[in-house]
Amino acid sequence: MNLFPKYIKLFGAKVLVEEFIQKPNKPIHEKELAGFLKEWYAPEDFVEVKTSGSTGTPKTIRLKKEFVATSAQRTIHFFQLKKDDRVLHCLPLKYIAGKLMVVRAMLGELDLRLIEPSSDFSYLQTEKFRFAAMVPNQVAKILKAEAILGKWLGNIEKLLIGGSAITYSLEKQLQNLKTDCYSSYGMTETATHIALRKMNGHGAVGWYRCLENISVSLSDNGCLQIYIPGLESQPLQTTDLAELKDDKTFRILGRSDNVIISGGIKFSPEQIEKKLESFISTPFLISSLRHEPLGEQLVLVVEGKKSDLEIKRLMKICRSELNKYEQPRQIRFLRQLPRTANGKFNRKGVAEVVLL
Known part of the structure; x- marks a missing residue:
């Protein structure tokens, strides 16, 4: 496996890596690409990557380049990507997922189409891709912008979705797409995904399956x-x-580390949220407040404006879908739920706000 090919294919053109790194007046996302390529081709046998901060303070860790390359090869093999396949890169390059898209393109001799992550994705009306990776927020944004469901996303043959939880409503929308959609499980320390789950079409499952x-x-x-x-x-x-x-x-x-212990019973907030997510369209999560004598008290925290009518509606949903021990004792409203830099809910931040 050649970790350092001389060329990378960008927008259909074979580009000498060294020349691309030195090319002046590049747009910001191409500058970020050049910065990563410079690090990849440096003599050190590792690259530095930032964790997302979803479970604590973001930190910088080192990953061996050979370890990263092996992860890239696993993805290439799983999705059967071939030389010159067009792949869409629309992820921030400061995180491992964005870096891996570049490594996959280099090692697989893929045709990399580098797009600004905050793009409006209107180019999907005419451009077709063999493979792309996105975060759930990007997928939701595209589905909302489409005049016909799947009209744009249908131009991506295989779509990898990861980085944060995929909601019930989003996964339900994906069922009507011809695109093969996969949910990923992994982390920065594993150089992205170690397992995948097909979410729609033939072979859709509810379990993750480890890669080779x-x-x-x-x-x-x-x-x-x-x-x-x-x-x-x-x-x-x-x-x-x-x-x-x-x-x-x-x-x-x-x-x-999210488990809530109330009255001596352990509750997983994610499992309670899963029971509610098909009934509550606005962003929400389960948090807790200190309580005597229970220790902690379950609280439903909803993004939006408080109203008596909405409280009654939410309480009715909770009574219908949750068992008596899972019932939130209070409902709190926040103008906006705190999120991490990459869009995940900051549960610790929510808990701190709820305590106020």
Whole structure:
């Protein structure tokens, strides 16, 4: 495997990497690409990447280039990407997902189409792609902009969606698309996804399946452990509560550090949210308040303006869809739910605001 090819294909043209790095007056997203290529071709055997901060303070970690390249090859093999396939790059290059799109293009000799992440995506009306990776917010934005559902996204043959949770309503919309849509499970430390789940069409499933040479197990407290070649210490311990079918197949139940203990009972807010998400269209999540004697009290936090009518509607939904122990004791409204830099809900930030 040649980690450092001389050329990269951009917008159908074979470009000498060294010349692209030195090219003046590039748009901002091409400058970011040049910056990553400069780091990739530097003599160090690692690249530095930033974690998203969804489970704590964002940090910078180092990943071996060979480890990153192996991850890229897994994706190429899974999606059967071939030389000169057109692939859409519309992710920020400061995160690992954006960097991996570049590495895949280099190693697979793919035709990379680099687009500003905040694009309006109107080019999808006429441009066709073999493969693309997006975050859920981008997919939702495209679906909202389409005059006919799937008219634009239908021009992407295979779509990888990750970076944050995919809502019930979004996944439901994907069922009507001809595009093969996959949900990814992974993290910065694993150089993006270690497992995929097909969400629509033939072969759609509710469980993630590990990619080649990767397996999983559960820790004593029920959290996912990942075995992946190239990691210095095995297994990689996550804080994700999971259920396993076997050592290659699993589903995520929530995060152990999000667990709420009320009246001596442990609740996964993600599992409660899953029961409600098909009935509540506005952004929301389950949080908690300190309470005596329960310890913590479940609270439904909704993005929007408070109204007595909405409170009654939400309470009716909760009574219908949740068991008596899962019922939120209060409903709070926030103008906007706090989010991390890459759009995930900041649960710690929500809890701090709710406490006020």
